[in-house]
Amino acid sequence: MDTVLAVDIGGSKMSCGIVDDVGSILISASVATPAFSDDPEEVFGALRYLIEGIMVNRGSDGGSMPIACGVGSVGPMSAGGRSVSPLNISSWREFPLLSRVQEVVQMPTFVDNDAKALALGEGWVGAARGVNNYISMVVSTGIGGGIVLDGRLLDGSEGNAGHIGHVIVVPDGRQCSCGSFGCLEAEASGSAIQAITGKPPKDASEQVIDRTGTLVGLGVASVMNLLDLRLCTIAGSVALGYGERFFAAANRELTKRSRMAYTSGAMIRPCGLDAEGPLIGASAVGWRGIGRLNNGAG
Numbered sequence: 001m002d003t004v005l006a007v008d009i010g011g012s013k014m015s016c017g018i019v020d021d022v023g024s025i026l027i028s029a030s031v032a033t034p035a036f037s038d039d040p041e042e043v044f045g046a047l048r049y050l051i052e053g054i055m056v057n058r059g060s061d062g063g064s065m066p067i068a069c070g071v072g073s074v075g076p077m078s079a080g081g082r083s084v085s086p087l088n089i090s091s092w093r094e095f096p097l098l099s100r101v102q103e104v105v106q107m108p109t110f111v112d113n114d115a116k117a118l119a120l121g122e123g124w125v126g127a128a129r130g131v132n133n134y135i136s137m138v139v140s141t142g143i144g145g146g147i148v149l150d151g152r153l154l155d156g157s158e159g160n161a162g163h164i165g166h167v168i169v170v171p172d173g174r175q176c177s178c179g180s181f182g183c184l185e186a187e188a189s190g191s192a193i194q195a196i197t198g199k200p201p202k203d204a205s206e207q208v209i210d211r212t213g214t215l216v217g218l219g220v221a222s223v224m225n226l227l228d229l230r231l232c233t234i235a236g237s238v239a240l241g242y243g244e245r246f247f248a249a250a251n252r253e254l255t256k257r258s259r260m261a262y263t264s265g266a267m268i269r270p271c272g273l274d275a276e277g278p279l280i281g282a283s284a285v286g287w288r289g290i291g292r293l294n295n296g297a298g
Helices: 040-060 095-107 114-125 186-190 192-198 206-228 236-242 244-257 273-288
Strands: 003-009 013-022 025-032 069-073 108-114 134-139 143-149 231-235 269-270
Touching: 003 095, 003 114, 003 273, 013 040, 013 273, 025 040, 025 273, 040 095, 040 269, 040 273, 069 095, 069 273, 095 108, 095 206, 108 114, 108 231, 108 269, 108 273, 114 143, 114 273, 134 206, 134 236, 143 186, 143 206, 186 192, 186 206, 192 206, 206 231, 206 236, 206 244, 206 269, 231 236, 231 244, 236 244, 244 269
Parallel strands: 003 069, 069 108, 134 231, 231 269
Antiparallel strands: 003 013, 013 025, 134 143
């Protein structure tokens, strides 16, 4: 049975696992991301330790070694992940992620934005399976997205297409880490909620949950009206942690703002992959890279 090595790099944690060709995670492990370190090598060292641990475990349990590596990383990044400059990992600026991971794993390696990776996974074995036009989002420490149109994942000139976290939802709102004002990420991400309320996102009041969902619904409506979409799937610790109340608020706002005939019936749904979404998405990047992503966005 062929497998790929899946690596997910987020602002709060990094995960690694072995995933087979039907999207099943065979083994996995996670570590906290040293996101506030000033040393880029400290961050990469934690990632290297995680990857090497998974590879050793895979060899010791008698399983075959993976044939490729797929990486989903917070961005932005240059095309193909040759370099990454994540807003939530301050020490990685123009960090050569692709070449550094490939040095460690010694196998074909493919890198994409983590939310785009999620979109691949959702179309492959998740809530968007069989759908040719949709957006998938991560609402967590930050906010990102990936868009599939006509069955193909959008890349853009530098591989950052679909970054819904930087759609403006509050004109002249809070300053975002990107330098603009009123971005969805600056108003509704986990880091924004912490800054606004002074409390961890998990301790948010019902009013904060409603506001977060409403702003996400507003941003999604803009994208759906622009691109002729009717489905958005959302993952991430904030969205999934807030649960039904968040999704109800998001869908109310989406319905209010989606008034074109072609967006009638548009909906926002939880991702179909639950907490496994980031690793399955990263694996989809690897399977896509070697031309073996079955029933997923090309």
